[in-house]
Amino acid sequence: MSRGRVAIIGAGPIGLETAAYARIEGYDVTVLEQGDAIAAHVREWGGVRLFSPFGMNASPWGRRLLEQAGQGRRLPPADALLTGDEFIEAYLEPLAQHPVLGDVIHLRSRVVGVGRPGVLKTELSARARRSQPFRILVETRDENQRGSVREWDLWADIVVDCSGTYGQTNWVGAGGMPCPGERELVSPADHRIYDPDEDPRSVQRAGEADRSVADPDGARCLDAWIVIVGAGYSAATSVLNVAAAAESENAVLWITRRGDRGTPIPVIADDPLPERRRITERANALATGGRPCVRWLPGFEVVRIAQGRTRRLRLTVRRTSFASAGSAGRGELSASDESGRTDLRSCGGVFAADFQNNDVAIECDRLVANVGYRPDWEPLRELQVHQCYATEGPIKLAAALLGETGADCLATTSLDDPSLLRNPEPGLFVLGAKSFGRNSNFLLATGHRQIRQVFDNLV
Numbered sequence: 001m002s003r004g005r006v007a008i009i010g011a012g013p014i015g016l017e018t019a020a021y022a023r024i025e026g027y028d029v030t031v032l033e034q035g036d037a038i039a040a041h042v043r044e045w046g047g048v049r050l051f052s053p054f055g056m057n058a059s060p061w062g063r064r065l066l067e068q069a070g071q072g073r074r075l076p077p078a079d080a081l082l083t084g085d086e087f088i089e090a091y092l093e094p095l096a097q098h099p100v101l102g103d104v105i106h107l108r109s110r111v112v113g114v115g116r117p118g119v120l121k122t123e124l125s126a127r128a129r130r131s132q133p134f135r136i137l138v139e140t141r142d143e144n145q146r147g148s149v150r151e152w153d154l155w156a157d158i159v160v161d162c163s164g165t166y167g168q169t170n171w172v173g174a175g176g177m178p179c180p181g182e183r184e185l186v187s188p189a190d191h192r193i194y195d196p197d198e199d200p201r202s203v204q205r206a207g208e209a210d211r212s213v214a215d216p217d218g219a220r221c222l223d224a225w226i227v228i229v230g231a232g233y234s235a236a237t238s239v240l241n242v243a244a245a246a247e248s249e250n251a252v253l254w255i256t257r258r259g260d261r262g263t264p265i266p267v268i269a270d271d272p273l274p275e276r277r278r279i280t281e282r283a284n285a286l287a288t289g290g291r292p293c294v295r296w297l298p299g300f301e302v303v304r305i306a307q308g309r310t311r312r313l314r315l316t317v318r319r320t321s322f323a324s325a326g327s328a329g330r331g332e333l334s335a336s337d338e339s340g341r342t343d344l345r346s347c348g349g350v351f352a353a354d355f356q357n358n359d360v361a362i363e364c365d366r367l368v369a370n371v372g373y374r375p376d377w378e379p380l381r382e383l384q385v386h387q388c389y390a391t392e393g394p395i396k397l398a399a400a401l402l403g404e405t406g407a408d409c410l411a412t413t414s415l416d417d418p419s420l421l422r423n424p425e426p427g428l429f430v431l432g433a434k435s436f437g438r439n440s441n442f443l444l445a446t447g448h449r450q451i452r453q454v455f456d457n458l459v
Contacts, residue, residue, distance in 0.1 A: 002028045007156035009111050011038040014432035014447040015162035016095050017059045021451050023100045034110035038096045039088050041166040046085035048193050051275035054080040056445040058091050065098050108141040115382040130426040134159050164433040165373035172369045174301040181305035194238035194368045196245035230370035231256040236265050236283035238368050251293040259299020308363045315362040375434045384424040393437025394430050396420045418453035429454050
């Protein structure tokens with residue numbers, strides 16, 4: 001006998017793990033995935049290597065299901081560091097095809113909205129809300145008929161949103177808003193981790209820019225082939241990828257909004273994840289003078305993006321309130337030439353002291369905007385979800401995460417409290433990266449803990 005109907009939004013790693021766990025616990029499950037395949041977002045960064053090992057990324061119950069199906073020998077070792085594509089092939093695809101999930105996954109099915117019949121958002125009685133099931137409006141694209149869309153209702157007793165945040169990108173512009181020109185000139189592809197195999201031209205160019213053309217506004221201009229904006233592990237990985245493929249000395253300019261730290265990536269003391277520690281150490285070393293192909297510009301933000309010469313991009317950046325002379329003063333720009341342009345090859349290490357009161361113009365072949373993601377709450381607009389005004393995550397968990405002092409998500413003690421996953425809306429749970437809002441410290445192992453907490457303690 002079924003214990004209830006569970007609708008899961010998203011067939012990514014946490015959505016699939018939630019579906020497997022709920023099925024094991026005896027629930028009827030429907031998984032709604034708007035992509036053409038499971039783990040659609042993971043496929044977009046499939047060439048990137050995860051810094052958490054396979055043993056942390058695959059749940060105990062998921063591995064057990066595959067072992068019982070005779071596929072245990074094909075699983076990677078627990079300490080294996082897989083790329084996104086390898087993780088899909090070795091684990092997520094076999095899990096999605098396991099008989100326990102059967103035909104529960106609906107691809108190309110986007111959740112338009114979730115509500116309760118006869119109960120509006122303004123109804124404050126939890127009893128009245130709990131008495132009605134969830135009605136989920138789904139829009140499914142036909143696989144064979146281009147442009148053909150079918151709308152249908154799905155009914156559920158429990159809704160678990162595992163849709164994540166990938167694809168809902170933050171803006172590059174100052175203050176978290178788009179700067180002039182950004183909406184026109186920056187595409188979703190520019191927010192992905194840089195892959196030199198997809199863009200070999202940007203790291204192979206050497207001196208093709210016409211530096212004899214003076215800037216129309218008379219401002220000093222820097223030349224770079226790739227500009228990377230961001231201060232997280234995605235940006236660090238992009239920097240490492242460029243440095244590994246770079247043939248020219250001034251291949252990349254790395255811009256971070258914070259300039260009051262000695263390195264672009266905060267260092268986690270005694271980091272328990274060796275690969276994360278390696279990324280941090282190597283990227284920070286490059287930024288602070290490890291290779292001439294990388295230049296770090298701390299304490300600046302982008303205030304304008306325009307079309308430059310010969311199809312290049314022209315960025316204007318400005319000093320932020322987080323800049324400090326101590327972090328930005330190591331290295332100075334040499335004198336620019338008669339056109340007012342400065343070649344990055346003449347600069348050393350970190351350079352920003354030269355621009356304390358001026359806008360800086362930068363021309364580049366490619367902008368990589370690794371500035372993070374935010375949740376999309378539109379499908380849940382008619383439900384009662386109390387969001388944090390800072391991170392846009394569910395308020396209880398967000399408040400606990402903001403109270404944590406360390407940068408290591410493995411040491412987040414507040415995750416031990418199942419009540420943090422409750423929402424004002426009975427029967428609604430937000431798990432995975434979306435539960436962290438704009439906080440990027442989420443790990444798949446954290447999502448596995450959340451799944452257990454929901455079905456063992458809250459449902």
